[in-house]
Amino acid sequence: MAIERFEEHRDLLTAVAYRVLGTVTDAEDVVQEAWLRWSGVDTAEVEDDRAYLIRVTTRLSIDRLRRVKARRESYVGPWLPELVGAVPDVAEHAELTASIELALLVVLETLSPLERAVFVLREAFALPYAEIGEIIGRTEATARQLARRAKQHVRERRPRFEVDRAERRRLTERFVGAASDGDLDALTAMLAHDVSLVGDGGGKAKAPVRVITGCEKVARFLLSAASARGVRKFLESLGTGPTPDIETAVADVNGAPAAVVTAGGRPVSVFSLVIQDGLIQTVFLVANPEKMSRL
Structure with missing residues (x-):
């Protein structure tokens, strides 16, 4: 069933959206919108559920981030990401947990929405550049360029040494x-x-x-x-x-x-x-x- 196929990937989609947006509330709204999109398509024509849903969720997250950035500029005092406690295990990757650390999310706020999405998909979820390019509607070469620029930006602003x-x-x-x-x-x-x-x-x-x-x-x-x-x-x-x-x-x-x-x-x-x-x-x-x- 379509709902079962979607629920199988809900935690992953929420994880992607949260890292792009910095708030659980916005992430859950995006995932709900992704569900509405999913429920409106002929899922029998979808060859790869995971790839399709990540693409939809990422694009929705980018659009939402562009809208909320303006609101954050008028926020009272500095804006910091929404906090989370337990982290769902959605993948086996060394950077997955590190990618929600507050210090990193604060740095990601300084990236453009497109750069942030590319950084998250590559560094947290290790997606191939070709797939990232397809997700964001750009060429593989452009995805590589965006990732390189974002990674350099993050490296310059993160602590120089990892702490045990x-x-x-x-x-x-x-x-x-x-x-x-x-x-x-x-x-x-x-x-x-x-x-x-x-x-x-x-x-x-x-x-x-x-x-x-x-x-x-x-x-x-x-x-x-x-x-x-x-x-x-x-x-x-x-x-x-x-x-x-x-x-x-x-x-x-x-x-x-x-x-x-x-x-x-x-x-x-x-x-x-x-x-x-x-x-x-x-x-x-x-x-x-x-x-x-x-x-």
Whole structure:
């Protein structure tokens, strides 16, 4: 049946769309639209379900990304991607999980929609250039050129050295301990001199509307935002009634360890760390509740 053939690929299609768009909500809308397209064709004429559905989903994702980019330009403060917790296993490929890490998705936001789609299809899903060209309606040579340009752009903006996952988790755990205890000295010792903090509150939660740079400024902001006292003070300012229990723990978010602050079991902020040379180079703070509904 047509619906069974579609459902077999739903997780894969959602994975492609999320990496192109950066939000689960938009990705699910695109996949639903892909289903409507699929249900309207004679599926008996489709030779390769997977290739056909990836083509439709990618093209819909590109079109949607072109539309939403304008909205993101008027967003209150920096715009960061929507967070996800568990990642469906849709393929056996080393880059699949890495391709949803927050730091990479932030870099992908600087690509054109076409470059981003090509990068995702090639680097995350290892599709051949000929197939990518067919998907985006370009020649294989053009697909190679777009991929090369996108890859170079990403390489220039990603951390120069890959950090061992265990080391990332250890430093994130130390970060949680220092922030929870309000230990300014311990927190400062973990930060690079030129560390930056990028916050996304979307006008709905406490987060800086401009990037904060510098070790001392970032450390002091983190204590006001990440400590139990800081979170409790923020919740009290909202007038939501009795302050719920506040906890901070390390959890996998977008395929990497992150510090997750919860109030009454509900995530209220997430701190994702970019680490280099044993120090925190960038802190991504997501506090917009709409960006955490999938955690």
